[in-house]
Amino acid sequence: MDTLVSQLQRQFRDYTISLYHQGFLDDQFTELKKLQDECSPDFVAEVVSLFFEDCEKLIGNMARALDQTGNVDFSLVGSSVHQLKGSSSSVGAKRVKGLCVTFKECCDSQNFEGCVRCLQQVDIEYKSLKAKLQDLFSLEQQIVQAGGRIPQVDI
């Protein structure tokens, strides 16, 4: 049992580190983790799932806005991008945030092609992050189930 726990813990640590190294996450995510222990044991998961809901909604909005051929309201798209950027930076979704910066530039320069491309990338990026975080949470769960403690991962 102990070996299972330590194996899971190592896996968790490696996975977390890999997420940071691959640029999926940044320090802000660490901040979030710090916040999780007062009275809200699921704080990170809650915030993150809120974030993904937000992503889905905003991406939907942007896609609709960009779908108005010839009559794209770039400021509308831009405000959604801004929202997304704020959210992603708050949860430490580094890649999404980075894409949002480019996306915003495309919006500002009314570059339709660029916007569409960015939108697609953001969509891919947030989904892959979602999958990865789900993995991470399930690992956490497994550790807890196996009776272990979630290790502190120093990045």
Add this chain to the structure above:
Amino acid sequence: MVCEMETDQIEEMDVEVLSSMWPDDVGTQADNQFNVEKPAGDSDTLKEVDIAEKRTMADLKRLPELLNTTDQGSSQLTNLVRQWEYMQDHAVRLLREELKILTRQREEAEAKELKIIEEHNFETEEPENVPVLDETSHLFRRFRQKKRDELVDSKRVVIDEEFDTVAYWKQKALSLEKMLEASTERERRLIEKLNESLKTMESHSAPVEELTQNLKRAEGFLHFILQNAPIVMGHQDKDLRYLFIYNKFPSLREQDILGKTDVEIFHGGGVKESEDFKREVLEKGKASKREITFETELFGSKTFLIYVEPVYNKAREKIGINYMGMEVTDQVRKREKMAKLREDNAVRKAMESELTKTIHITEETMRAKQMLATMSHEIRSPLSGVVGMAEILSTTKLDKEQRQLLNVMISSGDLVLQLINDILDLSKVESGVMKLEATKFRPREVVKHVLQTAAASLKKDLTLEGNIADEVPILVVGDVLRIRQILTNLISNAIKFTHRGKVGIKLKVISQPSFASDKEQNETSVWICCDVYDTGIGIPENALPCLFKKYMQASADHARKYGGTGLGLAICKQLVELMGGQLTVTSQVNLGSTFTFILPYKVATSDDHSDDQDEFSDMVDHHQPEPDDTTEGYFQFKPLLGSIYSNGGPVMSNNFLPHKAMLTSPIKLINGSVADPSNSSGQSQTVQVENGGYMDESESAHQYGNGNGHRCPSKESESCSSSQASSEMESELTVSSPREEEKTETEVKETSQPKILLVEDNKINIMVAKSMMKQLGYTMDIANNGVEAINAVKDTSYDLVLMDVCMPVMDGLKATRLIRSYEESGNWDAAIEAGVDIKTSENDQGCERSTDRLPIVAMTANTLAESSEECYANGMDSFISKPVTLQKLKECLQQYLQ
């Protein structure tokens, strides 16, 4: 070429003989099979055919010998011979038929002649007429003779006949003679022909040439088929020495192989096995197949499917083996891979099902735990409301009975609250979500504080003492909240079970204990041993093992007598272990118990007071005037009423204020606290004075603090508690505004805190910021845009506004401008002008601070549109760059709320 073979019966037979591993119906499909196996090799194959003979290697001298002496060999020869014989038979039959035809023709001719002679027979009566004929044609004469013999009757007829003229008869005889001659001539020619054909038949009869040809074709076919096949064939004698090999390994010469055994030729894995296998076949006399993997230096790792059959001579004696090996390395590898995959698959499937099972079970467990936590959490809020209300009620005028009832209600409520807190703590520790903080703190102060707190609620004749060894560092790093929690728990436990004597805490530095792992060993870390001792009832030895178990108490009697949840020690133990330490207990019945916990701490490098501004530190004794307090090693709190309560100041931080006492000296309090709420220096003194004033009436309040040290630890600071006290007093004096009265206990507490407004539209950011605030010990209001912010600022007096810049409806810059404009002008005209719907509110508290400048801190995403210059230009005081971190927020709050 292939077609030729196909139709040639002999060739087919040869194929059958030579490749017995092929299916029986190979006959006409040989061509197809070939094509299937090597679909693209037609032209190549033909090219290869030319060099086939060169590549083939055979001991040609011995092969015929072998063929002659073995069964297989002779059967082949027999076949060939049989075939030849069959052909010869056929030829003979043809010739015979021809002969028959000729004979029949001759018979016909003879019959015709006879007829002629018959017609002639009367001529016999005058033989003188034809003497020439008789003489010249002996044959004719003979015939005539014969005819005469045969035709005795006709003679008579001839004799009876009459002749016309001699000339006529002569002429007729001549023509007949000619016909006879022609017939004779034909007969001669036929005989010649017969002779000729007999001659040719003789020349055909030599079989060697044809056999050779057939053999050559057979050989050619075999080369053609086998030259590229991954097949090695050989014949070995009884001693397993090679006599013949086909398709040997290219780098080996003929002489390297012939006459040698496998073992002599190859070295490495599998060679011995194959040799043994051959020997086995030889011994058993039964052909068999086996797969052998060779691992030789010569050709590396290769797997061969080997077929070995014994060879007999005509006397049915074994003379050796035929051996055929087909390289199947790839197939074997594939097969093994498949097998492995299949196995892996099965294993994975098993694991998956196992995992799903585990997941299912653990999910259930988690859900149950989560539910417990949620329930506890959910219960706590309303319950704290109930208790809070009860406490407020207790400050009103009540008769004695009512007060008694209320006290019971409050203490019961408090107990439930504590139980819930314990459960929450425990589930946090168990699920691993509890994380440790590393903060600087002063161990002496912690001990003192804990003792003070305990002393304040002490209802017994007990001495509380603290004793800290000199070598204990003044400043260490650790999770002070948890350590305090442990100490408080142990102390309240000790007090609970001690009726006279003393209860104390002893701190000393020890060397690294044996249970500590090496990696924890650190230059800067120090192990401090903390004893919490008492002179109480003690614990019987048999109860010790279950002492730290959840919901367990030493005995049912104790549980009845002393109450409690039985969770306290379990939590302590878990916390200590979480921090890498150890909690032990020694006890003697009726003499007392000592709980000892050993924990590692990092020694803080600096004990500079200014460094110790950590929000989490509950130690703010540097506000206190005593200069030697940080190094003092001994505290004592004796049960002399005055001294207990004069040291009981910090008890006030436990939310339960003895309001009644305030009535006795309200003016003093207002002077001390309310007049200058931001000035924390000298606060404790004020509080102490106040405490001194109400000590007689405050008995009922003591129990509230019992065991509650960890209830709101992070916010516990004297400045906090005193300002809280002042606000409570204020409300008391003003006979409470309705708003205040409706608030529950926790909310009452909040009112004492700085009021913070967060203006932010992104709900994720709100969630994060809120959580950070909570951790820093603050709560805050939320506005979602500039308009909401203005309305909020109008209605409530805030101490700090955190303002997002980019927001819908109205951005932060504009909102800030409008707020500033209000501060200058004292009215909201600018805002109304800007289209903000200013709601009128009966609560006009905000107006009072119209002259103060409200600190507004921008939260920028660091984009060009949100430059710091612009923030300042619009009246903001500072800015935090997003994303907001705990540290940034802390610094900001420190700057604006101190």
